[in-house]
Amino acid sequence: MKKLNIGIVGYKFMGRAHSNAWKKAPQFFDMPATPVLKAACGRHESAVKEFADKWGWEETETDWKKLVARPDIDIIDVALPQDLHYHVALAAAREGKHIFCEKPLSMNSKQAEEMLKVCEDNKVKHYLNHNYRRTPAVSFAKKMIEDGKVGRIFHWRCAYQQDWIIDPDFPLTWQLQKEYAQAGPQWDLNSHAVDLAHYLVGDIASVSSLTTNFIKNRPIVEGGETTGNLTAGTAGTEMGEVTVEDAALMMVMFKNGAIGSFEATRFAAGRKNRLSFEIYGSKGSLCFDLERMNELQYFSREDESGQQGFRTILATEAAHPYAGNWWPAGHIIGYEHSFVHAVVDFVNAIENNTDIKPDFSDGLKIIQVLEAGLESAESKRQVDL
Structure with missing residues (x-):
């Protein structure tokens, strides 16, 4: 089966929720591709290493710019506070990575408009994780x-x-x-x-x-x-x-x-x-x-x-x-299952080239x-x- 390598930026509350979802999704749902927990990124090397070891991420990075530029990464998971979404998502889209992003999308509508445009220009899938849907x-x-x-x-x-x-x-x-x-x-x-x-x-x-x-x-x-x-x-x-x-x-x-x-x-x-x-x-x-x-x-x-x-x-x-x-x-x-459902739908959208909602246009x-x-x-x- 095809594999999709995930790179996650952020390793605290949402990092844990997202990691659990990537791991559990193929265990309960038939998926067209298998998510691989390839690399976790955070500023503090010891903390992100501890997180990666616990959740099964294969490697760690301390510079998100290096992570999004890696040719072996297919998806960037943005599990950060919202003031950082804009910078990471823009860079990821420009590198041709599909983006799984926590909410709220951005700090303002101007940022949101640019994030949407760059994703559309680079033809990447962009999902905004309003998981309660x-x-x-x-x-x-x-x-x-x-x-x-x-x-x-x-x-x-x-x-x-x-x-x-x-x-x-x-x-x-x-x-x-x-x-x-x-x-x-x-x-x-x-x-x-x-x-x-x-x-x-x-x-x-x-x-x-x-x-x-x-x-x-x-x-x-x-x-x-x-x-x-x-x-x-x-x-x-x-x-x-x-x-x-x-x-x-x-x-x-x-x-x-x-x-x-x-x-x-x-x-x-x-x-x-x-x-x-x-x-x-x-x-x-x-x-x-x-x-x-x-x-x-x-x-x-x-x-x-x-x-x-x-x-x-x-x-x-x-x-x-x-x-x-x-x-x-x-x-x-429970709560964590809604994240699993989002991961399943996101992978299906990538592999079947279909839309997934909510996306960055909804976020805007x-x-x-x-x-x-x-x-x-x-x-x-x-x-x-």
Whole structure:
């Protein structure tokens, strides 16, 4: 069987999630080519060597420019903070490498436009890893919408809630600095939410938004990096300014006439990683909660009078996308499996020369919505796209 050599840049949270996906995909899915974990790249030689040994990467590099230039590498996996996506992806595309990139795509729409153009000019496959599209329940929701089960969509309601920075003594990590993160949950969390809205409802026409900060200064990290893991280093006594928002709210009008809302926050006590959406249409409704990711709630107005009500669809059967490749019905899957599904679809797209979504064009549209949200919050007016 043909082999595809992978070079990954980044070895922390997303590096682990991606490595697991590359390893597991051919074990559970029939694939036209076998991914080979060829080389892992990171700035710190000892740390990336430890990562490579643990996850089965054959070699290591400490210079990403050398990695993307290697003729034996077919795919560059960008598992880095978003301030580095632009530089690595451009170089990889110019070297003719296919690109598997973490979200959000870039720091701004200008970067996103250039990334898309260079990928198209060099005819490489480009995938943006909004992995939640590929949970079986969400993929099945898409099928139900396409099959007319919901009818005309009127409302989209979405919230992405976490609670990991409520403590005022939590240190000033890279996610809280505009230089590295561009924005707070509006960028990091709402990028996922907007992608799902585009996927399930349609393109957004206008945005009205507000943002706020609850904690404006935090301890600067000592003995660690501000650009590593979420909790890299130790909080010191010196304080630094939080330069991104802590929470964001958006109201939108979709091009198809539906209206929607988005909440993104890291101050929702008890919510560890809750991405939830509700869709209300002329024939029925769909509801999803990532913290119960194997379940999809469905209401049909066409059920008999007296027997209507929300039902729970356990999305673990062969009828549900991807689920049939894992375990018997009722044996649930988890967060990491959505990355496996992305890897499978990406390799199929390369070998069959087909499109894969979301790609960098989708990433550009997402960035434009997020930028419009920040502009709206600053100007206190509606922004049309």
